[in-house]
Amino acid sequence: MNKRTIQNHFKTDSFSFIRIWNKFQSRMPSFFSTPFFILISTLFVVALLFPYTETVPSFVLPKIGEASRETIIAPFTFDIVRTPDELEREKKKARDQVLLVFDFDSNVKSQVQARFEEIQNSLNRLFMTDTADLAWMTIYNSLSKKLSENTLKQLLIRPELLQIASEQSQEILEKRISSVLLVQSADQLQKLRGRYNTAFNNYQVYDLQFITLRRDSVEMIIGTQDLSVKEIALENAISRLKVERKLDAAALNSIYELLLRCINPNVLINEKETSLRRNKASDEVPEILGKVIKDTEIVRKHQEVTAEIIQKLRSMQIVLDKMGDGQEKRKVAAENVGKLLLSLLPLLFAAVYIKKFEPRLMKNNHHLLALAMLLCIQVAILRAGLALSPKFFTGSVEMPYFVPEYIIPVSISSLLAAILFGINLSLILTLFTSSFFGVLMGFNHFFFIYSLLGGIVAGLFGSNVRYRLHFFKVIAPVGMINIILITLWHLIGLKFTVLSLVQNYILSLSGVVISVLFAMFLTPVFERLFDITTDMTLVELSDMNHPILKRLSIEAAGTYNHCVLVGNLAESAALKIGANALLARVASYYHDIGKIAKADYFVENCLTLDKSRHTGLDPATSAAIILGHVKDGLELAKKNKLPKVIQDVIIQHHGNSTMSFFYEKALEKHSEGEVKEQDFRYPGPVPQTPEAAIIMLADSVEAAARSLGSSSPELLKELVKKIIKDKFIASQLDQSDLTLRDLDEIVEGFMPVLKGIFHSRIEYPSREKEHKGVKTE
Incomplete structure (x- = not known):
């Protein structure tokens, strides 16, 4: 059923609901409306x-792996929550997944080098001082506090060992020497202790494969295999020297002691930062896993119960249990x-x-x-x-x-x-x-x-x-x-899954x-029930083949052309002030349909003024005929079911203004006491909307401008301003919601249309000859 069919259906008398509705409204007390x-x-x-x-009753909680005995639908929206044990396990898991944080100390290399230089300087002073001198013994005692006696003797005999140790220290520190030994298990620790014959007291069991290394404000992830500890690095260095330099045991022991005393780890574990990150990861573990929306199916009858389903059912049961007490x-x-x-x-x-x-x-x-x-x-x-x-x-x-x-x-x-x-x-x-x-x-x-x-x-x-x-x-x-x-x-x-996305798209488009x-x-239902006129209805009414407009064009051609021009003026002005331009244009087409009944009594339908039907009529009679076009127009509009907004324009487009032409004629013909101004005044009301006011102004402007004939744009503009000013002073615009700024804009809106109507034309030569009495073919 299309829109026109629906509207026609609502227009029939058989649609009793409309009559009932209108009767109900008329009898309704004023407060209720x-x-x-x-x-x-x-x-x-x-x-x-x-x-x-x-509050809903509880249900029997099934077990994982069982077939559900019933279909369970969520009676309300609730959160899926973890149990306390589950939450604690997830928090621990989150903490354990956080990588250890280490800081790289770039100053260690220079510090180690400084220690070796200090020992070298002390040795140099020993070599330069006589052994019998008291200063020699002071320097020696100072060195003996840092080094064992055997190592000190080796350095006095073989001073090149210090240089070898210094070179090895720099080579070792090119690697990442950790302050703590990372092992994946106690067994691995025992194996390392046995292999290197070292206690490795500073260790940590760590089962991840990577750590976070921070160096100069830059973080990187490296493997634990890229870390070493001082003890292992020294053992490897000594083993390499034994092969490469062919040094004896005493020399190697001295070098080992020098490296052990001078080298510090350059990769230090940051316990505080690691703890902060672990706490943050633990805190970010959500207690709420998701949400089950009301009326969502949780489990179907005979469906296998999974851990996920149990989690939802337990969460729902928690809410139901809370609802059981008065406080809840x-x-x-x-x-x-x-x-x-x-x-x-x-x-x-x-x-x-x-x-x-x-x-x-x-x-x-x-x-x-x-x-x-x-x-x-x-x-x-x-x-x-x-x-x-x-x-x-x-x-x-x-x-x-x-x-x-x-x-x-x-x-x-x-x-x-x-x-x-x-x-x-x-x-x-x-x-x-x-x-x-x-x-x-x-x-x-x-x-x-x-x-x-x-x-x-x-x-x-x-x-x-x-x-x-x-x-x-x-x-x-x-x-x-x-x-x-x-x-x-x-x-x-x-x-998402691809299938669920496609199905959700289809549902949304549906x-x-x-x-x-x-x-x-x-x-159309709302239009008819509540007297609302939409743009669709206005577009239908703008069809020049509409029965009323067709009749107007045939029976009152001058009025028809006048209405079309008023429509053009009103539309242009409405666009200027942001009013409903379509309504202004369409309502203009119908504002004078009441003239159809007595078309030849209106000047626009007469070819010459000397043949006016008002000649010989009493001014009061002429005024009554002119006034009647408003009433006739309203009756015709109601008969043809025109929208109320069109009917309002028909009765408002003259407001309650006076027909001054016939009123003045009546005063000339009769004494002032015999003439009642009310008989020459339109019944009103004055325009109630901007669109109705614009049509009133356009109606007057079109008629007045046509009476001027050809005229300059300046004179036309002055005419428009005068008409608007007169209407304003006569209080015809008081209830239209138009502002003074709107009135200025309306003037500007009228002018392009008026210029188009009254533009100048070139007088053709043939016409000039005719004026001179020369016959042309």
Whole structure:
């Protein structure tokens, strides 16, 4: 069923709900149709539809490996938590996985070199001092405190040993000499002790293969095999010297002692930093592993129970056990109240926004009620979708990241609000819908963003819908943003499989299609029920083959052309001030349809003024005929089911102004006491909207400008300003929400159209000859 068919169906008398609805509204007490009551009613409906957390009975916890005796569905959203033992094991595991931190000391090499130079200097002084001298004994005693007597004697006999030891120290320190021996087990330690005949008291059992080495603010990961300890490095150096230098045991022992006393490790373990990193890793182990959303299937009947399933069931049981006591019940109640109030806050924000920035909407209870009903419909759909989607679309063990909630049509209100009320109210409604959906999904920020961005895109594209086919243009951009969001979300933490991603894409696109189909069906329903006129209806009414416009063009051709020109003027001015240009143009086409009944009584339908039907008529009679075109137009509009916004323009486009021409004629013909000004005044009301005011001004400007004939742009502009000034002084614009700045912009909006209408033409030569009486062919 297309839109026109739906509208025609609503227009028939058989649609009794419309009559019942209108009768109910007419009999409703005034309080029940106030914005405050509409807000309270909306809050009540939202509170009624809110999914409150309830206490549920416990269940029998199965064992791992058993077949489940029943299908268990999560009765509420809860966190998957580790048991205390599991948490402690994971914390220990996290600590053990942290690499030891070592610092490389770049100063060790120079320090060792300085020690060797100090010994060399002492030896040199010994060689230069007589042994009988007291100073010699002082130097010798000083050296004997650092070296054994055997080593000191060897150096006095063979001073080159010191140089050999110094060279070996520099060669050893080219490697990474650790301050602690790292072994993977006690057995490995015993083997090293036996092999090197060394106690290795400073050791640490470490079963990882790598360590973190920090050098000059740069960290690197190196293998434990790249580390050595001083004792092993010295043993290897002595063994190499024994082979390469063929030194005797006494010399080798002296060199070993020199190296042992002078060399310090250049790679030092940083216990403090290692401890900090281990504590941090331990603290980062989450107690909460994930979340189970309400109505998610945890285990199916006859499915094998795994450790993961047991973990979910235990977590749910913990929550259920807490719900058993009174304190937890009070906590659940407080939680429900908090969630509800948090959901309603955006709605209150929307109400404040409408009151402050949408004054025209505040004056129209029909439209307020439509907005409230649209919001309630969206909340009901979200609530139903959340309850039903897991039942119809369930994942499996092979598809753990399948999200059935993607099929919920979250963009219905955003799209409909953009079509019915414009982009601003659509964005406000989207904010509430997104917040409510995020709360429904267990305060899930992704679903808030998913609904918010999808709704914004739907509103932006929905605000441009003018034809039914435009509805389907909304699917692609909204579907694309949804797919991007789903992809990014599931990429976080690698929570996806290719199959689950594809299926989630299909569900999301299906949700968008459902939103569009709902919007297509509900748009004409809301238009008819709440007297809302959308751009689609206006586009249909702009068709010049519309029966009324067709009749106007035939029976009142001058009025028809006048209406078209007024439409061009009104559209240009509306664009200038940001009003509804389409409404201004279309309403202009219909504003004078009342002239059809007595077309030849209106000057634009007369070829010459001397043949006017008003010749010989009493001014009061002429005024009554002219006044009647407003009433006739309204009756014709109602008969043809034109929207109320068009009907309003018909009765407002003259306001309550006076027909000065006939009034002045009446004063000339009769005494002042016999003439009532009220008989020559339009019934009004004055324009209530910017669009109606623009049409009033365009109507007067077009008629006045045409009476001038050809004129310069400067004179036309002065004429426009004078007409607007007169209307302003006559209080015809007081209720239209136009500002003085808007009036200046309207002047600028009229001028391009007027210049196009009254542009100059070249007088052709043939016409000049005719004027001179020369016959032309």
